[in-house]
Amino acid sequence: MTSTYAVLPYDATAWPPALRRIARPEVLERWGAVDRSPHAPRLVTVAEGDSDGWSAAALVTARPGTAYVKIVDAVGDVPAAVDAVLSYADEQRLAQITWEGWTVSAEDAAAAGFAPLRLPLTHGREEAADEPAGPGSGYVRWTAGEGIAEPPPYYRQSTHFTCGAVTALLARAQAGAVPRHALDREAELTLWRDATNFPACEPVGLGVAVRRRWPAASVEVFLDTDEPVLLDHLSGSEREWRAVLQRASRSDARRSGVPVDGRRLSLTGLREAIGRRQRVLLLVSLATMQGFDVPHWVLCHGVVPGAVVVEDPWFNAAAGETWVDAHLLPVPDASLDAMSLLGEERVRGAVLIGPG
Template sequence: MISAEENAQSAQNMREVLYRAIAVPQSVSGRTQDIPREAEHMGTICAAGPKACDDIRSIYLKLPETTRAALVQAQGALERTVYMANDGHNTAFLLGYHRPHTAQEKLCAFSGCERLRNGLVEYAALHAIHDSHTITVKTEPGVYAEQAMTTYDGQSWRVLGEHDHYRQTTEFTCGPVSLLNAMHRLHPQMAVNRVDELHIWREATIAVACEPYGLALSAAKRGENPRIVVSKTGPVLNPAHGAMGMIDAAMSRDVQEHFATEARKIGVPIDITSFTAANVARRLDGGHVALVLIDEHVMHGVTCPHWVTVTGELADGTLLVDDPWIDEPYGETLVDTYQLPIRQADFDLMIHYDEPASAQAMVIL
């Protein structure tokens, strides 16, 4: 005989669950009235008819306060989606982060009815892939599993390696960290740490920023065989640009010329040619990785030169990028920056920092 408790559980399991995905406007200021009623997408499962859910405006208030603060802080820099599941009695919420011009969504900040968690995560992943044309969906630890997970197809999940990615510990060491992550990719046994990060920065800096010739010299010093690709001769980074944070433009120019002279002296191959994302992909043949100079504005909303490591590509040509920068105040973590898929058309938007004053640049290992 089936007990009353089992009957109740069966009825609960058969209850229709209504799912919603609500895009959070970039202009959201933390006030619930900034979330429009019409910005929603609905999907249902089970046989029962649709049921009323909480007002969309109240959904925002039910998110954890720290999550709401991150949404406000990140306005204009991240695309955000609130996912909701409601079975008529219980509600659960999940937040999705999506960097502009990338093909990945991160699911995080789950709250509400625990029983609705797995179905909500699965709905959010499918929504991101089918409605947002996302390739990779990742979850923060505690949302779906004990460790962060990733998928290329919405189905097969794998554990994110503990030492697969190292983040920059300063605002200006993206170049050294991109180099260290590239070397770690080629030599997994190699440890990556802050001591080496700062040491390489001291070797390769031209006053705050690092440029390709200095980074190539640091790579060669550590036993690598780098190749430099730049779109023109002369200094790669324009030291007069305000975003560079240069103190002495003449010194920065002279240091770049010195690095270039030293690179030629030790025989580092140098290709003077402009390039596209497709050219970057072709340079990865044979197990190579590439440090590529990009403009942060496309992903972060701030115009600034930035180095990332391109480690490979997917079957459709989408590039896989390790970004050393994590926007912690916006709610980002390592999950957002490790093996970030970026379609070639989007990457083409990133690889033209300050042209024609500055040049395109990459270092291939």
């Protein structure tokens, strides 16, 4: 890999002349079309001999609190640019490099050691007409091992509140209990309707809805509080009637045989569950990754050295994210531990689903 490279600040208002000489105008126009600042954009550059010019450059970004870096585009001498990013990722001890397929061919990506990512299930579907446009391909390279052998499909939630239902459907699709072609908006909204605490899905209600939908699957809920959750932003009657529904969910859990464990699921326990081929629906705050403290469900389905691999059914197109950021996303154990403690009481909610 390239040993000499530079990492420079990214400023879409003042492209360096060295960059303008090797990047097509339409590429720079796309780079500057959104505010990428929330995700630490930077230029990884390779000098051209002893001159002030560059032989290659790549725009890279990443969500805060994660263990990957994404190549938006590589320009100039593309193999040299990618080698520089690989060296950068190695020095940063990152688990993964992804590459958006705006300008790279599948052949060139493969030559650089990248494997293709399966397109999102919503790609090209009529119900996804309002979904932010993204690249028509994406690629991944893991820095240690082969990554995830049988990854789940990627599906972007179609509302701001159906993340719990989508993660459950993705878990069952990965287990083969839901045909991939059947994971659509109707399936998403139908499961959400059965699980919702209006509009969020709290852990016990989500676990009960999963058991109703797939009676043969083993389901277990971990929630280290007896109090209602996800209601800190509400007060008075708006809080009270949702608390009633959460108590009803606990009664439903007892009747349907869904165990609710009052202990906090540790990161060690989460990794062990994945090792048993269980899938973990985990509540996290988006404060670290996106900058706003909103509870959100992700699917934890794989482990790599130092990180847990998750599916995030939402991405922030306004910050330059695409489905490539949210699919097979590695999150370091310490980051995941911190971001999955929610609310004033710092509780953790998780739903474990077995492969049955």
